[in-house]
Amino acid sequence: MTIWDSMMNQKRELLLNTALDLFYYKGINSIGINEIIKVSGVAKKTLYSHFNGKNDLIMAVLNQRHQVFIKWLEDKLSRPGSDHELIDCLFESLQSWFDGNEQALGSFGGCFFINTSAEFSNQESDISHYCRYHKEQVRQLIQSKLNFKSPDLLNAICLLKEGAITTAYLTGESIEAIQSSKNVLHKIVC
Incomplete structure (x- = not known):
């Protein structure tokens, strides 16, 4: 070079x-x-x-953020052995991000992919497709770490994760959402 x-x-x-x-x-x-x-x-x-223009830049930024987030999440979820530990690790990592303690992700400003998709109403745009792709990749990563291969458990984890992120962003209050999510999921895993 x-x-x-x-x-x-x-x-x-x-x-x-x-x-x-x-x-x-x-x-x-x-x-x-x-x-x-x-x-x-x-x-x-x-x-x-x-x-080539702003949309090309947006796509490159989405890809960059996706790569960073997936690597961060992969690192965070590499340790848990049981599904209980995975749930705790996932939601405690989210709390750490909300609190500004995850340097790789920077200061918390909500989910970049949710925020971006909310700005683009055309569900068929490349931008909307990429935002959905990101969410599917996160879902697949979580699924790959679960021992109990239940679609209901995976759906619950992903929905509660998204709810915790949205709650933290909209209200600035996340501790209760995180704890409630963990409690609900632990009951499902039992």
Whole structure:
């Protein structure tokens, strides 16, 4: 790799990180290309040498966040042996994220994929498809870690996980949602 290639890769990463930060905390539709260029300090020509337009940038940001989240979740769920431990680990990891203690995910601003899909009404768009893909990948990861292969248990875990994330984002109160979710799921696993 040449020095030029390395610089271009660094600028692409800077654009992705800046766009993710702005999109995540301010919303995708409220952020334009010019603001991303201004905040990142990268030239417009450089942005367009990496991305065909805003939708291409959005897709790249979604992919980046997906990769980070899946790696984080995989790491968190690698230790539990029993389904009880898996449930505790999952929801305690979520609580840690809500509390701002998960450096890999940054400050909590809700689920980027739920937030993004809420901004795009066309369910057939590439953006909506990617948001659903992310949720399915998370679901498959959780399923792969379960010992008890029950569709009902998997559905309950995924629904309660999404509910806890949404509750934490909307109310700022998550401890009760996390504890209630764990209690319900432990009763199902028994």
